[in-house]
Amino acid sequence: MKMNTHLNIEDIAGSIIVPVGCGSERGTAFFITRTKLLTAFHVIAEYVADGSNIYINVNGITTECTCEELVKGKDIAILNCVDFMNECTPLQLLASDCRKGQVLSIVGFPEELGNGIDAFTFSVMNVRTVLSIQNQFDIVVRRIDSLALSTYMGMSGSPVINDFGSVVGVVTDELYNSLGYTSIHSVMDSLTEKGIKFEANADLEDTSDFGLGTCVKYILEAQEQAGSRYSRDLQVDDKDTERIISRFAGIGFDDDLEIIANDYKKLSESTREVKKKAEIEKFKKQYVDIQIITNEFVEGLYQLKNLRDKSYSDSSVHLFTAKEREQISDMISKAKQYLRMQKYLGKKGLAIVGDAGCGKTFTLCKISEKLCKKENVYLLFGTDFSGCEMPLNTILRKLKWKQPNSFDLLNDKMQKERKFAIFIIDAINEGAGMYFWQEKLPTLVNQIRKWSRIKIIVSIRKQAVQTDVLNETIEGFTRLSIPGFRDVREAVKKFFEHYNVDKEIDDFNQIQSFSNPLFLKIFCEAYSEAYYRDSESPNIIEIYKSYIYKRNHVVSVGTDADPRMNYTKCLLEKIAYYSLWNLQCADIPREKAKSYSYRMCPYRRWSNDLLNNILRANLLMEYKTYDGMEWITFEYDSMGDYLKADVLLRHKDDDYSKLKFLCRLVDFTTAEYQTSTDNTKIFNFIKAFLSIWNPPVGLWHHKEIINGKLTDLFIESLALRNVANDLMQTDGTIMEEILDANPNYLQPDVFINLLESHNESVISEFHQKLLSMRMSERDTIWSASANSLYYIDDKLKRLWNNNGINKKSLLVFEVWLLSASYPSVRFPALRHIVNQLEEIDSVDSVLYLIDAFKEVNDPYVLQGLYAAIYGYIVRIRNSNLTISKKIVELLYSPHGLAPNDFVIRHWTLKILEWQWHLSSDNTYWTAAQPPYNVPNSNPYENIPNENIPENFFGTNHGANSLHRSLFVWDFYRYIMGGNTSDDLDKFIGKDEKHISIKDTAKAIALLIKNKYGWNEALDEYDSNVPYESSHFHRTERIGKKYQWIGLSEVYAYLLDTCKLCRDRWSQKKDFRAVNYPWLVSNRIYLDPSLRENDTLDDVVKGLFDEYPKDSTMEQSMKSWIDDEKCMPPFNPIQLDRDGGEWVVLQGYDTRKEKDDVEKEQTRERFLYYNTCLVDLKNKSIFAEWAKTANFYGRWMPESTGSIDFLWNDYPWANTYTSSIYEDGYVDEKIPCDVELTYEAELQEDFRGIQSEENIASTVYAPCRDIMDSLGLYTAERGIVRKSDNGEIVVINRLILGESFHGLLIKRTFLNEYLKKQRKCLFYSLLGEKNLISSPHYQILVRNDLTGAALYKDNDVAEMIQPLRFEPKEEPRENIEEEGEYGLGMSIEKWVSMSQKTSPEDFNELKKLAELAKQEKKKKNGAK
Helix, strand or coil: CCCCCCCCHHHHECCCEEEEEECCEEEEEEECCCCEEEECHHHHHHHHHHCCCEEEEECCEEEEEEEEECCCCCCCEEEEECCCCCCCCCCEEECCCCCCCCEEEEEECCHHHHCCCCCEEEEEEEEEECCCCCCCCCEEEEECCCCCCCCCCCCCCCEEECCCCEEEEEEEEEECCEEEEEEHHHHHHHHHHCCCCCECCCHHHCCCCCCHHHHHHHHHHHHHHHHHHCCHHHCCCCHHHHHHHHHHCCCCHHHHHHHHHHHHHHHHHHCCCHHHHHHHHHHHHHHHCCCCCCHHHHHHHHHHHCCECCCCCCCCCECCCHHHHHHHHHHHHHHHHHHHHHHHHCCCEEEEEECCCCCHHHHHHHHHHHHCCCCCEEEEEHHHCCCCCCHHHHHHHHHCCCCCCHHHHHHHHHHHHCCCEEEEEECCCCCCHHHHHHHHHHHHHHHHCCCCCEEEEEEEECCCCCCEHHHHHCCCCEEEECCCCCCHHHHHHHHHHHHCCCCCHHHCCCCHHHHCHHHHHHHHHHHHCHHHCCCCCCCHHHHHHHHHHHHHHHHHHHHCCCHHHCHHHHHHHHHHHHHHHHHCCCCEEHHHHHHHHHHHCCCCCHHHCHHHHHHHCCCEEEEEECCCCEEEEECCHHHHHHHHHHHHHCCCCCHHHHHHHHHHHHHHCCCCCCCHHHHHHHHHHHHHHHHHCCCCHHHHCCHHHHHCCCHHHHHHHHHHHHCCCCCCCCCCHHHHHHHHHCHHHCCHHHHHHHHHCCCHHHHHHHHHHHHHCCHHHHHHHHHHHHCCCCCHHHHHHHHHHCCCCCHHHHHHHHHHHCCCCCHHHHHHHHHHHHHHHHHHCCHHHHHHHHHHCCCCCCHHHHHHHHHHHHHHHHHHCCCCHHHHHHHHHHHCCCECECCCCHHHHHHHHHHHHHHHHHHCCCHHHHHCCCCCCCCCCCCCCCCCCCCCCCCCCCCCHHHHHHHHHHHCCHHHHHHCCCCCCCEEEEEECCCCCEEEHHHHHHHHHHHHHHHCCCCHHHHHHHCCCCCCCCCCCCCCCHHHHHHHHHHHHHHHHHHHHCEEECCCCCCCCCECCCCCHHHCCCCCCCCCCCCCCCCCHHHHHHHCCCCCCCCCCCCCHHHHHHCCCCCCCCCCEEECCCCCEEEEEEEEEEEEEECCCCCCEEEEEEEEEEEEEEEHHHHHHHHHHHCCCCCCCCCCCCCCCECCCCHHHCCCCHHHHCCCCCCCCCCCCCCCCCEECEEEEECCCCCCCCCHHHCCCEEEEECHHHHHHHCEEECCCCEEEECCCCCEEEEEECCCCCCEEEEEEEHHHHHHHHHHHCEEEEEEEEEEEEEEECCCCEEEEEEEEEEEEEECCCCCEEEEEEEEECCCCCCCCCHHHHCCCCCCCCHHHHHHCCCCCCHHHHHHHHHHHHHHHHHHHHHHHHC
């Protein structure tokens, strides 16, 4: 006996729903957990009254239960099995209120029918809610089945079950020959207290006429009706379209508000600066708390983002950091999107428009299933409607609504619930068709307007022409275009898996047509046929013919024709033929199509007509223009294009005649009466034909293809050849010839179009053409255009996020951008290459790029490429030596060879050194070591003695700028050093002479003109490049690019032929043992491994709570400033969120408070932590000295930041080790040897980083000995990790808004090091207590502080010199006693302090000291 539920009575009766007995009472109980049941309390009342046992019978097994009351006074009890556990799934409880008219089922064991042993089901309907009977049943039902009963004994405790199998109540009473039940909804609180689970959302299981449960049911039925047009297995997200439809339905706005509020909360919680918090809180109270998004809200966010920091005199300094402004910008984008979505909420109708097969039905089936779980959504199809019935009546009939005022009732319900009811009619161009909807759709919309809570969505295929009357039909609708699959790769993946297409996804995901779901489906179905299994891929025409063949079966049934005749194919080919030869690819008149149809299948009624059935099969479509003309076109444009192409392909004309025909079609597009739509049809046909045409190879070299009417179309057609077997009988010279004839094709925008159209064959030729050009020729066309790529960062992100684009081809494009002279293009491109290599993490991709560009003649490209590769291997700590092997084989073999460019040398040697460091295999590092063979070409060989004339490069402004920069201006003065010397820094020739800067400039000039090919076109281009005076320019001339390349070539030559001074100013000539490129003065400071988001904020805030604050306001200003006991807090140990201890190695703690009384004055406390290591044997010596030492003045050793090495170079790379001075700084005041505990690295070159302020410019790391002893490495900027497990051991705590900034090390690791190396750690402390006048930051009172402490491994620290005011020096009374020259010592001793002072310098200093002495005597005499 089947129940009217999703459950089966045979499955649950006796196992889940069971008979229960207690004393003389019998009833029904049901399991809600494995050991708990619910029943009516009066059934087991004797258990409470006299202790009678409670028994249940589960599948014939009697088991005992105990009882507890669910709610005092309520007739529901909980049973607990004593020693039984049910293995069956218990029933789900649902807290539903009374849904009038809802049909339910009651399953129980009536004594009258089955003697309390057999289970029966009764169908009932909710009647009303009863509120007057306290603590009893609350809902009355009436029977609607025919089963007769005189008594309901045995039914008490039975579950009341809805259509979904959920229990909505427990039967407790017989009422006037019917039943009453206590709802789960009425005992929700008690169930919660008892820990019993239930579902609170009853709407989804409401099966009344307007219930969501009914909606769900109808949607599932509609999805079945959609048939092959919808499959859950093939769902590909289109979040943009789904968002718009959801917001049109009024769903999701609360989620949007919550997301924005949460984002704002995150901003607030992540900000630790008081002035920022104040602004954030102010905005929150004004806008966020009211949870309403308006234009004023957006404007307020803009104002918040652009607030300036008033503490800086520079008004351009923002209050919020770049990262925080990015967070605010993200909120602005979301708020603006929210406002855009609000416009859809106010619309009555929405029209989903798209090409045939673009996924309109699929999208509506998918989104309606999501929406119907939240509000009333009804999905219907155009085929549901007919000309003999009004649309509203069709809807009533389909939804089985009996009341004539159903729409009024629905609207009232929606009004009460503050929701919308959405009626979706998919494919209105089907079914009743164009003429029906042209008349009835406006009427339907007008009818719906009277119901404020009812909306309509229709979908319609994109109109063939703008004059289609259906454009007017949907004029009152808001249009939403569906483009097809946005994520083509994901779509191909799912379709290939579904249809068992055993091909590599990446070989197909770039096919342009695969963005159309119908075409992808057709392809997969055609491929899955046995005929194609052994072929590479089916020909596109065969794909369409296979699809037509399948549709022919449906058409043949409708026309009562023999399927073997394939009249469908015949008619389509006839239409294609007529369109091509008679109408120049235009659509054909309906009457002409009708006549063809009649000839093939005559004497049919319209219902059996061939044309009608082909229209219904969605192979053709009809439309009507405003002039009353009726037309027929192909439903799927691409199918029509290829059927026409097949017509021409099979035509008897020779290939040359076909080429001429194509040219005549192109000429036809220039006719005055031609429309853009007509032209599009012609161009699409030509592209389709060229993609499948295989004429003799000579014809491809015809002038009309190489440089004529068909050139653009030919290039675009090559992308379409991916679908077919590539049988094009040609060679690689076609594209080469085209590009030779049309050099203007070599533009970045063209390359981007090729990427987006997946035109791999053209991309390959494009790349080869760029490689073959001279650098100056390529720069005139390609690089000059690349300089104009604005918003390059956003553009490259968009391209990378396009999953359909071939990633290797995109990388090739980005490497070519490295030829740009504009840093604003070149360096973002470099950063993107690093990001993308890191994301794909493929050594093969690196090797591919090296091979792809090994022949490039532009050093700028190779410099950037190898810098990017270095950035990639550093980020992921890649030690794969195949990269090193490739570099050595390509650039350093045989031994003695090296790149003739010092920048390329720099990055390639850095790569080799890095991989040696990680792998411990120095094979390739050793193989590439200097010295190298002296180059055959000497750039200084032919330089003239006289000056290079000003017109040497030309007479335009660009040439003048190049000459002045090289010989007078910035490049000469600041890059080569002409502002301080006549010679290049550090280089010493074989004749022991320095290298002349003027000669070097001349050598570079000759290289630029004679080797690099400087020309008039470049001169003209550079004349329009704006000049910038900043250190790092956004724009640079191409001439400046050549200056840099020339300098790099000259430096490479000098490195091979000169000695390299360690310090040119030293009297002692100390030369480098090895001439590494990073040892020259103009070294490279760029760090390509830097990430855009290399900020410490998130990591530090994740580790530590906000740094504690204190206040001094309990003291008056005068008392505080003079109080030597009230000092800045000394906190050498900091705790993380898990209670872990971290020790300060270096840091600043600056605290400022506006005085409560003197509002214009600020109290400032500053404390500087500096630490040093001392051998244990010297511990007491240093401690005794430090008790009285005055550390104010920062004369103790410290590291403030070196730019000579990169963060990840520390402490192993030659850039770092060569920067260490052999003679360290030692102050004779210090009583023993000390070692600084840390090293600082400074980064100043952030080119290519959009928000450089996110990144700490100076970061600290433990000293080299600590790093080596503990096995540490520099990881993300400012973070030091353990080599073996990646654990964070050291971190720079640098959070804006916190008073403390400094370097912290985990205490356990520091203790391990100190114990292992037998060292101790001392703090030399200095600071200030200041009173400052706020407006002008004038120090009114200043007390300098000094102190010292000894770190304790099991305690905080021992203050060996508590913080105190710096001792004031007494004025010296007798200057004469301080030495002959008033220097505090003899002048011999004073001069001997400098080891590098010459006798000449000594005599000069002695004269100056004598003059100073005489001057002082004069002053004393005057006094």
